Amino acid sequence: MAVAILLLLIAIASVLFHLLSPWWWTPLASNWHYIDDTITLTFWITGAVFSAVVVFMAYCVFRFRHKEGRRADYNPENKKLEGWLTIATAVGVAAMLAPGLVVWHQFVTVPADATEIEVMGQQWMWSYRLPGKDGRLGTSDARKISAENPMGLSPNDPNGQDDIVIQNDDLHLPVGKPVKVLLRSIDVLHDFYVPEFRAKMDMIPGSVTYYWFTPTRAGTFDVLCAELCGSAHAQMRSKVIVEEEKDYHAWLEKQRTFAELSGQPNVAKAAYKTKSE
Structure with a gap:
């Protein structure tokens, strides 16, 4: 029980530290607000995944904690779960990479009047x-x-x-x-x-x-x-x-x-x- 609570506190503290932290980027002084937007999107996606994983770990620790007389159920594979995890991972990675590729194209395409x-x-x-x-x-x-x-x-x-x-x-x-x-x-x-x-x-x-x-x-x-x-x-x-x-x-x-x-x-x-x- 204590471990599950500790995991939840870690997730909550990490999110609050990010949102309330006094340390942030220096004020923007160029046209590259696209890079700020891309980094912010990456923070939201990785933060959501981190929180979900930690909360899931806390749930598993609590839900499947040791009880007298309970035996572990051996389940070598779960194709349905593997399928959902594969799809969710692919969507998350694509959501992070796609904006970066768009910004990179802008980054290396120099204006003619530069x-x-x-x-x-x-x-x-x-x-x-x-x-x-x-x-x-x-x-x-x-x-x-x-x-x-x-x-x-x-x-x-x-x-x-x-x-x-x-x-x-x-x-x-x-x-x-x-x-x-x-x-x-x-x-x-x-x-x-x-x-x-x-x-x-x-x-x-x-x-x-x-x-x-x-x-x-x-x-x-x-x-x-x-x-x-x-x-x-x-x-x-x-x-x-x-x-x-x-x-x-x-x-x-x-x-x-x-x-x-x-x-x-x-x-x-x-x-x-x-x-x-």
Whole structure:
């Protein structure tokens, strides 16, 4: 009897803790409310299944408790029960997976007007690259990374001469504009994660992964690495500052291009002149 009551209390306490807990997600600051909805649906389904299983266990403990003279009835199989359990399990799994597949399709379908930026992770800092006035990112190669070229940009690619390179500093983005984030790592697995944006993706050495989002709220948001990447993993921090477009462009004008960092300002000017002609 005591075990049955304890099981019921565990189920009730777990549900109440979830509903009344002061710990919840940070306020949403992007278009990905679909991810919140999917996680909430998963909570409801798994919570209902957990409660049902625990209550059923409590019922069995109480209903089939030991009594003097009672003998256990051996029942090796019950096809009707197995059928119902199979159907219920399939429906529950499909209910959790289907919304996730829909959201995943949205997650990897980038809007045509999204601006491409690049995030590079390394132990233990973040570097960013934004397109210059030509609106295009140049090519890069990890073998070209050096102190003067921290993101390994190809010096002979004219599209990269006006790229804005930001090393170990904050990333600025305009509010309300979709962004495609290209992700690279030059050493181990990293994961670029801003909790308020809800979007994240592993950064795999030798590959370029991506996702997209639209910042919907101005503010300053913490960047975390969501993949254990070494002894200073917890200190791998940065910030994303989302601001109005005029403030963003004012900040952008103050940043240095790859050509300026590498001592090739004339190359960048020639590239601009060629494109304008």
